[in-house]
Amino acid sequence: MGCVFLSFASSALIILVLLSLQKCSAVVVLKQWKNTRHHHHEGGGGGGDSSGMSKSGCDLFDGKWVYDETYPLYNASSCPFIEPQFDCQKNGRPDSFYLKYDGEDMVRRLKGKKILFVGDSLSLNQWQSLICMLHAAVPQSNYKIERIADLSNFTLPEYGISVMLSRNAFLVDLVKEKIGTVLKLDSIQNGNSWKGYDIVIFNTWHWWLHKGHQQPWDYIQEGNKVEKDMNRLDAFRAGITTWSKWVDSNVDPNITKIFFQGTSPTHYNGNEWNGSGSESETCRGESRPIGGSRYPAALPKAAEIVKEVLSNMSKPVGLLDVTALSQLRKDGHPSVYGMYGERGNDCSHWCLAGVPDTWNQLLYALLLQGDTTS
Numbered sequence: 542m543g544c545v546f547l548s549f550a551s552s553a554l555i556i557l558v559l560l561s562l563q564k565c566s567a568v569v570v571l572k573q574w575k576n577t578r579h580h581h582h583e584g585g586g587g588g589g590d591s592s593g594m595s596k597s598g599c600d601l602f603d604g605k606w607v608y609d610e611t612y613p614l615y616n617a618s619s620c621p622f623i624e625p626q627f628d629c630q631k632n633g634r635p636d637s638f639y640l641k642y643d644g645e646d647m648v649r650r651l652k653g654k655k656i657l658f659v660g661d662s663l664s665l666n667q668w669q670s671l672i673c674m675l676h677a678a679v680p681q682s683n684y685k686i687e688r689i690a691d692l693s694n695f696t697l698p699e700y701g702i703s704v705m706l707s708r709n710a711f712l713v714d715l716v717k718e719k720i721g722t723v724l725k726l727d728s729i730q731n732g733n734s735w736k737g738y739d740i741v742i743f744n745t746w747h748w749w750l751h752k753g754h755q756q757p758w759d760y761i762q763e764g765n766k767v768e769k770d771m772n773r774l775d776a777f778r779a780g781i782t783t784w785s786k787w788v789d790s791n792v793d794p795n796i797t798k799i800f801f802q803g804t805s806p807t808h809y810n811g812n813e814w815n816g817s818g819s820e821s822e823t824c825r826g827e828s829r830p831i832g833g834s835r836y837p838a839a840l841p842k843a844a845e846i847v848k849e850v851l852s853n854m855s856k857p858v859g860l861l862d863v864t865a866l867s868q869l870r871k872d873g874h875p876s877v878y879g880m881y882g883e884r885g886n887d888c889s890h891w892c893l894a895g896v897p898d899t900w901n902q903l904l905y906a907l908l909l910q911g912d913t914t915s
Contacts, residue, residue, distance in 0.1 A: 601906055602862040605834040606869055617894050620673035622686060622695070624665065626880035629892035634878035647905055648678050653701040659735060660744030661710040663805045666890055667742070668693070668706040670897035671904075675702065707734065710748035710757070713780045721759030723767070726779040729787045736791065742861070742904070743784065744802035746843050747889060749777045778846050789855045798911065800859040800904065801851060804844040808871040808888040813838035824888035827872040836868035859907050863900050870896050 617623055617630050625632070656671075658664040672695040676684060685696045691708040714728040735741055748757070750773055760767050763779055792799055808814070811822020814837055831837075844864040851858050867873075873896040879887040891897050 606830040622669050622672050623893050629875050629878040632878040645678050651702050654739040655703045656740045657705045657738040658742050659707045659709050664744045667897045667900050671901045712745045712784045723760045723762050724758040726763040727783050732787050740798045742800045746804050749773050781850050785850050785854050794857050800861050803862045803864045804841050806868045824871050824874040825876045825886050829872055831869040
């Protein structure tokens with residue numbers, strides 16, 4: 542039985558979700574491009590309840606992108622929430638080939654729910670995608686959106702839906718002390734602010750790589766050991782292990798569903814997808830995804846660490862395993878059509894509408910798998 546097919550067309554790249562739990566949770570309406578079908582082995586790891594496998598045994602995160610001219614799910618110009626850095630069409634991107642749910646059903650299933658995204662600007666990317674999708678599903682509904690400090694909140698009062706974003710690049714504590722700003726790998730003091738939600742989606746990775754003037758800390762501390770620097774993958778492993786222990790100690794899975802947004806890939810090294818290319822080749826000028834379902838380069842080490850840490854947790858955590866499918870989307874980044882125009886080249890974040898819409902469709906599919914109501 543065919544399982545997972547990713548579609549793209551002229552404004553958002555998306556997965557269509559079947560509402561029937563007896564069938565695969567993701568299919569595509571084919572238009573111009575042929576597809577292959579996949580049964581796949583394992584999905585995401587962690588806590589015994591995080592697999593991307595549907596109830597029919599297919600992997601929601603394994604497939605290829607195919608063209609579907611019926612999309613996008615929403616027009617970026619009609620969504621008032623998109624940050625300038627993600628609005629590639631408004632910033633002059635000339636092509637639209639990279640763009641391409643039952644939205645009312647999503648609104649109905651989320652009725653009365655409080656949802657929280659916690660993480661860096663990739664969480665911002667996904668949060669803005671989701672609130673655009675909800676707004677497009679019920680465009681006549683009154684909404685409220687506000688930001689207080691690092692917390693943003695979008696609400697649909699008519700449906701009792703709240704979708705919040707807490708900007709927290711590391712999940713563990715970043716503390717100002719006499720010696721300077723310290724990244725504390727074994728400390729989470731702000732975890733109480735993550736409690737009381739129905740769904741929480743965590744994310745961290747990209748800021749762990751920053752150095753020089755982009756590095757927000759002066760020292761790293763683990764236990765009593767304080768260092769100027771350390772291997773960043775080791776630091777990342779220690780940080781998300783601390784987070785995993787916090788979840789295991791503080792979350793009641795009967796009340797709150799926890800997800801971890803998988804590692805979002807970048808496209809700054811053309812050698813990864815083009816053997817005859819060079820390391821200086823980037824996403825700039827790319828207008829098509831990579832064909833097939835396998836990226837030529839390996840998964841980032843951080844993605845492997847995430848799966849390893851989640852697999853050792855006692856509480857169920859769903860892995861939104863978007864790494865491999867997003868690796869295929871070298872065309873989906875803002876590049877020079879982001880906030881800084883020709884002065885920048887953003888191959889880290891994603892255009893909206895675009896790839897994060899698919900992440901949210903997969904999140905929706907995982908929520909459907911765990912929902913026994915109709």
